[in-house]
Amino acid sequence: MAVLEVKDLHVAVEGKRILKGVSLAIRSGEIAALMGPNGSGKSTLFQTIAGNPRYEVVEGDILLDGVSIRGMAPEERFARGLFVGFQSPIAVPEVRFAFLIQAMLNKKAGKKLGDANPRIGEVYKLADELGLRRDVFNRGTGAGFSGGEFKRAEVLLALMVRPSVAVLDEPDSGLDVDGMAAISKALARLVEGGAGVLISTHYARILRFLEPDRVYVMFDGKLVLEGGPEIARKVEESGYERIFKESGVI
Template identity: 55%
Template sequence: MSKLEIINLEVEVDGKRILNGVSLSVSSGEVVAIMGPNGSGKTTLFLTIAGHPRYRVVNGDIRLDGESIINLYPEERVQKGILLALQNPTPVPEVRLSTLIVAMLNKRAGKHITDPPTPQMLMQMNKLVTELGLKPEHLSRGVHAGFSGGESKRAEVLQLLMYKPRVAMLDEPDSGLDVDGIAVIGRAIAQMAQEGSAVLVTTHHAEILHYVRPSRVIVMSGGRVVYEGDESVVKEIESMGYEKFFEKVNAK
């Protein structure tokens, strides 16, 4: 069992306060969905958890199984099993997708990163490629090099499914996906939780959550958590919009 706890987190970027006291937690097997209008701090929260150097924790704590991780480098957080799938990942044309995945798995296993993949790794990777609707040729292409939006999302999810992180964070994994893509990615996210990851996922849409079945839905605004509830809140926000939803919450 793993548990990620965000405790009263206040974060500055380039001297500008972005998060104003965010608290939430997620455990193995759970998916917590995070919603919130553009600019509410969702991506900032994920980049802070991942350890991005520009995001300075001015107050609060991030704990993995009770241990603070805020002084760890990003690579050390990956080693601890915290992985982030970015909304718009940067292409790394000079590294093959399969090479990256094998290197990550080798590193965690304490092997040399350039060691050849085990037959099990290859079998699993090929199986997942097909399930995710990618082609074997994607594995031998540069990471995200010339990938379509949908292919990039699938490639990010492939890395998470192969790595089986303790904490998986996915930032708008459904943005720009067609209906089939949403189903594939949504099911894959549910699978991550079933396989024991603690999952955080941001989205604006109810559709993907239909497949994901989140344990909780958190709504952020202005760098704060303003609402925590179940899936029904997603449909409510979709139909009335954030502004009206916040008016309703505040009136209570």
């Protein structure tokens, strides 16, 4: 069953129509990749899925486990199993990263788990696997995190939360080669655990570590191509312009 369904989504930001009818479905245990040139609307889709109120859904719907989340606050979407990672994560330096993790686990569980939460020990193991220094937990969230540390911290959060669907906007941006391998492995683990995962990326490189079930290509607020991993390879080899011309998109 599809955990996330985006149906004919039209979205405006400050009165300007950015998404012009996007439909896609992410099923449990699947990973899909969203590609597309700069400014094609990928982040707009992620922000809208997250429930950012600046992104107005003009038409269409978003379903999570068959239920429309269109009118729901971001926290409610999260509590229902959605995790969104942003292209430029927002630092909250006044909140210790360890506290944020605990608060998110509490929110997901719908109750205060307390210090006896046995999963707390997991964060150290995950940090080691993701190549994150353990001192990040005692720092403010994002406080002085490098770009790559921020991305790794976000994936760590996703693994802790165990969402039914994780959508991550460019989780590979700014990562070194070891980071790329580490987060690919982590995302594969999420998928093996039954989550549906959607990532956006500019590079076929991450898709070599993480074979996607489907690749979507967005252009000018619409999905213009859909297929298997071969699309990502073609994008890297030929570039968007050539592919779009060949396939009659432009």
